[in-house]
Amino acid sequence: MTILDASARTGRGLLTGDRYREELADGRELYLDGERITDPARHPAFRPAVDTLADLLDLQHEPEHQDLLTYKDPGTGLRLARAYQPPRTLEELRLQRRSAEFWHAAAFGQHGRSPAFMASIAVGVHDFRHQLDRARPGFGANADAWYRHCATNDLVLSHALGDPQIDRSTDPVDDPDLALRVLKENDVGIVVRGAKQLTTLAPLAHEVLVYLSASFTQRRGEQFVVWFALPLNTPGLVTLCREPLGAEAWGHAHPLGARYDEQDAMLFFDDVLVPWDRVFLLRDGALARTGLARINAWSAYIGHVRYRERLRTLLATATLVAESIGVDGFRNIQEDLGRLASYAELTEIFLDAAEARATLTDGGLLAPGDTAASRVWSAEVADGAVDVLRRIGASGLLMQPTEKDLAHPRLRPFLDRYMRGKDIDAERKSRLLRLAWELVGDGFGQRQHLYELVHRGDLARNRINLFKRYDQSEVRHRLEKLVSGPFPEASETAATSPAGPPEERP
Structure with missing residues (x-):
């Protein structure tokens, strides 16, 4: 029995907020602004975001939410997070969606890498286990054991796909530091060296799943093809955080940034040993490319749930801002809000379509229908979605008083007179x-938009891939048949028209 098998058998079940905080102090090598952080849950840069995640995890234990957010695992008898449930029926798939809707509504659609998102990728790894095992016996069992270890301990996960931006014009075969690579294999496992960006949520997660992004190409050598998972406190694994985006400065509160900044990080693998029971795929580029879509089938679906809530948040905020300055009755403003409402509604339709097109996989699970086109659409409308709110708020977004300004006796009369809105006081406005x-x-908003x-990957590549696999055969056949012979002259067409020649028409 492997360590992962034993962990799955003795899993601790659903996380509580307090347990989550405690488990982050695990000795990981985590850096922020040149300082090593030993306890992320208590560091001021991370504490508000950790507390928000902890509060959401605690909701799983409340009786009124239990049936939506959790399920009883028949194998262990434990209550597990709904996001970890492998959906085998349409009802189970829809329960996964409703559970994610609950989470993302609580976070206003700002948690791109929520635990629900990454749990669905673990489900995908579990589903793909048979193909992994056919490629190399034992890898499928590793993938299944890792999934059960994550599910039965309710682990918060991150994933690492992208290579560092050093020199994208050079192939990693010529400069191995351009991509994570396998240095050697031994009886214990594999040794890897390199880096991965941009690993969202890594500073606040238990483990990271490492695999290849869609930018992986056939040219790369086999030493770059590897899937594995590791705890973030693994020796030799170094996590470097970017600047936090929710910190308060000069009294300006950041309620969204403080609560929902998931943190992004670079991961440096300094000759890290990956035990064999944590390796899922090795030196098989074709299988890695096939597996990328398979293991992300459910996460793409859950990602649409999150995007729907973000669009709803943008729409409601834009409407409130328009009302606060008395422009909500203007035709052009209503048109803009209508455009944003159409985006939110279409995202809902995409989710319904994914369910309507759901199919059984060879792993026995029900996977949502292909979301490739809707993912392309989502990236295409992202600029327009934020632009609606930006244009309605205009310069008013830049100049607003802080809480201390509002409390100042000298300033408050000016604020009440000149910074109020239509039927709204200066404080609320x-x-x-x-x-x-x-x-x-601000920085948080720009990061969310860049996300x-x-x-979803390179937009141009996604469009090209969509074009290449779109089935045009039926309409092409009809068009080719149409143009295979000479077109009739206009006079011949009129003579044979059911309506008769022009002179005979009434």
Whole structure:
């Protein structure tokens, strides 16, 4: 029995917020601004985001939410997070969606890499286990054991796909530091060296799943083809955080950034030993490319749930801002809001379509229908979605008083007179527009928008792939048949028209 098998058999079940906080202090090598962070849950840069995740995890234990957010695992008898349930029926797939809707509504659609998102990728790894095992016996069992280890301990996961941006014009075969690679194999496992970006949620997660992004090409050598998972406190694994985006400065509160900044990180693998029971795929580029779509089938679906909630948040905020300055009755403003409402509605339709087109996999699970086209659409409308709120708020998004400004006796009369809105006082209006600024203007808002543009992969490549696999055969056949012979002259067409020649028409 492997360590992962034993962990799955003795799993601790659903996380509580307190247990989650404690488990982050695991000795990982985590750095922020040149400082090693030993306890992320208690560090001021991470604490608000950790507390938000902890509060959401605690909701799993409340009786009124239990049946939606959790399920009873028949194998262990434990209650597990709904996101870890392998869906075998349409009802189970829809329960996964409703559970994710609950989570993302609580987070206003700002948690791109929520535990629900990554749990669905673990489900995908579990589903793909048979193909992994056919490629190399034992790898499928490893994947299944890792999934059960994550599910029965309710682990918060991250994933690492992208290579560092050093020199994209050079192939990693010529400069091995351009991509994570396998240095050697031994009786214990494999040794890997390199880096991965941009690993969202890594500083706040238990484990990271490492695999290849869609930018992987056939040219790369087999030493770059590897899938594995590791705890983030693995010796030799170094995590470097970017600048936090929710920190308060000069009294300006950041309620969204503080709560929902998931943190992004670089991971450095300094000759890290990956035990064999944590390796799922090795030196098989074709299987890696096939597996990428398979293991992400459910995460793409859950990603649409999150995007729907983000669009709903942008729409509601834009409407409130328009009302606060008295422009909600203007035709052009209503048109903009209608465009944003159409985006939110279409995302709902895409989810319904994914369910309607769901199919059984060879792993026995029900996978949502292909979401490739809707993912392309989502990236295409991302600019327009934030632009609606930005244009309605205009300069008002930039200049709003802080809570201390509002409390100042000298300033407050000016604020009440000159910074109020239509049927809204200066205090509420300032908070509303500061919230809007966070969504579309400040560092957090810009990071969230950039996430929408890049996290689904390169847009041009996705369009090309969609074009290449779209079935045009039937309409091409009809068109080719139409153009295979000479077109009739106009006079011949008129003579044979059911309506008769022009002179005979009434």
